[in-house]
Amino acid sequence: MKPSVWHRMDFLRRQLTPFMLTIVLVFVGLVPFHISDLARVMPLFSLIAVFHWGVYRAELLPMYAVFLIGFFQDALSGVPMGVYTLVYVLVYGLVSFQHRFFSGKSFYVVWLGYAVVSAGASFLVWLLVSLLHGAVVDPLAVAFQYLLGLGCYPLIAHLFLRWQRAVLQQV
Amino acid sequence: MKGSTRTISRITAPVKSAAQRFAYMALILGAVGVLVIGRVDAVHMDQLRAQITDAATPILNVLSQPVDALNQAAGKVRELYAVHEENQQLRIERDRLLQWQAAARKLEAENRTLRGLLNFTAGAQTNFIAARVVADTGGAFAHSLILNAGDLAGVRKGQAAVTGDGLIGRVSGVGRRSSRLLLITDLNSRIPVVIESTRTRAVLAGTNSGWPRLIHLPTGAIIAKGDRVVTSGHGGAFPSGLPIGVVSAATDGIFDVQPYVNRDRLEYVRILDYGLQGIIRSGPDRNRRKPAN
Numbered sequence: 467m468k469p470s471v472w473h474r475m476d477f478l479r480r481q482l483t484p485f486m487l488t489i490v491l492v493f494v495g496l497v498p499f500h501i502s503d504l505a506r507v508m509p510l511f512s513l514i515a516v517f518h519w520g521v522y523r524a525e526l527l528p529m530y531a532v533f534l535i536g537f538f539q540d541a542l543s544g545v546p547m548g549v550y551t552l553v554y555v556l557v558y559g560l561v562s563f564q565h566r567f568f569s570g571k572s573f574y575v576v577w578l579g580y581a582v583v584s585a586g587a588s589f590l591v592w593l594l595v596s597l598l599h600g601a602v603v604d605p606l607a608v609a610f611q612y613l614l615g616l617g618c619y620p621l622i623a624h625l626f627l628r629w630q631r632a633v634l635q636q637v
Numbered sequence: 638m639k640g641s642t643r644t645i646s647r648i649t650a651p652v653k654s655a656a657q658r659f660a661y662m663a664l665i666l667g668a669v670g671v672l673v674i675g676r677v678d679a680v681h682m683d684q685l686r687a688q689i690t691d692a693a694t695p696i697l698n699v700l701s702q703p704v705d706a707l708n709q710a711a712g713k714v715r716e717l718y719a720v721h722e723e724n725q726q727l728r729i730e731r732d733r734l735l736q737w738q739a740a741a742r743k744l745e746a747e748n749r750t751l752r753g754l755l756n757f758t759a760g761a762q763t764n765f766i767a768a769r770v771v772a773d774t775g776g777a778f779a780h781s782l783i784l785n786a787g788d789l790a791g792v793r794k795g796q797a798a799v800t801g802d803g804l805i806g807r808v809s810g811v812g813r814r815s816s817r818l819l820l821i822t823d824l825n826s827r828i829p830v831v832i833e834s835t836r837t838r839a840v841l842a843g844t845n846s847g848w849p850r851l852i853h854l855p856t857g858a859i860i861a862k863g864d865r866v867v868t869s870g871h872g873g874a875f876p877s878g879l880p881i882g883v884v885s886a887a888t889d890g891i892f893d894v895q896p897y898v899n900r901d902r903l904e905y906v907r908i909l910d911y912g913l914q915g916i917i918r919s920g921p922d923r924n925r926r927k928p929a930n
Contacts, residue, residue: 493693493696493697493700494700495776496697496772496773496774496783497697497700497701497704497772497773498701498704498705498770498771498772498773498782498903498904499704499773500704500705500708500901500902500904501901502901503847503901504901505773505900505901506776506777506780506846506847507776507777508773508776509776510776529660529661529664530660530664532664533664533667533668536668537671538689538693540671540686541685541686541689541690542689542690542693542772542774542783543774543776543778543779544774544779544781544817544819545776545778545779546672546675546676547671547672547674547675547682547685547686548668548669548670548671548672548673548674548675549672549778551667551668551671551672552665552668552669552671552672555661555664555665555668556665559661559665591778592777592778594672595778595779598672598676599824599825601824603777603778603824603845604777604844604845604846607777607845607846608777608778610777611776611777
């Protein structure tokens with residue numbers, strides 16, 4: 467039996483969700499929350515998403531989609547164009563090619579993996595932005611941003627895992 | 638049948654993997670290419686950025702509204718608790734301001750007479766453009782806001798943005814319906830300023846922290862904690878006398894400034910159109926100009 471048009475559309479919609487959810491997180495990171503000093507250390511939610519989908523369902527978030535997400539994040543966040551694009555593609559490559567390392571591991575191991583990978587990513591963004599601007603970006607703010615991202619990881623990963631169970635199981 | 642599929646996959650798998658690696662390398666090169674193009678052809682990259690921001694602004698506009706509404710509601714509750722105390726304070730302040738008003742009227746009359754005597758030409762008239770803050774681009778790497786007013790509303794690159802408290806930053810990119818505001822705290826922000834009391838000139842440089850720093854001070858400049866810092870108007874891009882902040886730390890020749898404007902509370906800003914052309918040209922041909930070196 468051939469799958470109906472609706473079925474195929476549903477399938478496509480499900481396949482697109484990792485990309486769409488990551489784009490939503492780019493937007494969430496930009497909303498002015500009016501919380502004292504939060505804006506200066508707002509974590510990179512989209513990096514969490516790129517890491518997560520790279521580890522669990524890399525086939526649903528192809529690498530060119532990661533490139534687009536990075537480019538979008540660059541354009542909206544005001545850093546020199548290409549910085550997040552490069553860092554996101556590198557992070558995605560690292561986790562999806564080392565995908566076997568993470569498979570079947572407990573949540574805490576993956577979280578630890580995120581701690582290491584996002585530390586490297588934060589350092590690389592810091593290095594690139596500092597080089598391109600010709601001035602050193604406040605490392606303390608970067609460290610706070612990194613720690614806040616690390617703290618947000620379980621929440622976002624948990625929501626994504628629930629989504630995977632509820633929606634993406636058949637894909 | 639199954640066996641032949643496996644044979645095919647055994648042959649195609651390495652090819653597929655190699656193709657994937659090749660595609661991945663191409664993407665890495667593409668990202669590096671974007672970085673390089675951003676450096677070499679900043680004008681076109683900025684245009685592309687403005688277009689993407691334009692497209693995203695309606696969504697940001699909608700997303701930021703409930704947060705703003707919540708914030709306002711919380712503010713109202715806070716105000717309700719403090720209403721009595723605030724009323725007392727306002728009465729005292731009003732009495733003091735009435736005295737200032739009398740002094741200002743006297744000075745205004747004197748000023749008018751003196752201007753008449755000197756045949757003084759007044760500066761260009763100021764227009765305001767009100768804009769809503771729809772995004773705080775956040776993070777440790779860039780301090781900028783996205784506003785929901787752009788080219789169509791008359792916003793031009795280089796214009797100053799203020800609130801009732803003082804200067805926030807300047808417009809660094811303009812789309813049709815959105816613009817990007819570079820805050821005075823951003824690493825790329827450089828604003829010519831003077832210390833109000835001593836008229837010492839300096840440049841206020843953003844540091845990506847909450848406190849921009851005074852640089853290029855003349856040797857032997859005397860600056861004390863608590864001195865007011867205002868725009869000097871040098872370079873012609875900014876009007877002079879816009880309040881920025883006060884010197885909050887003065888140690889070992891390093892002077893940090895505490896801005897008057899609290900970035901976390903910004904919902905609306907005013908963009909000043911003084912009709913100043915200065916070093917930044919405006920008009921329909923501004924996109925075609927070469928970048929200023």
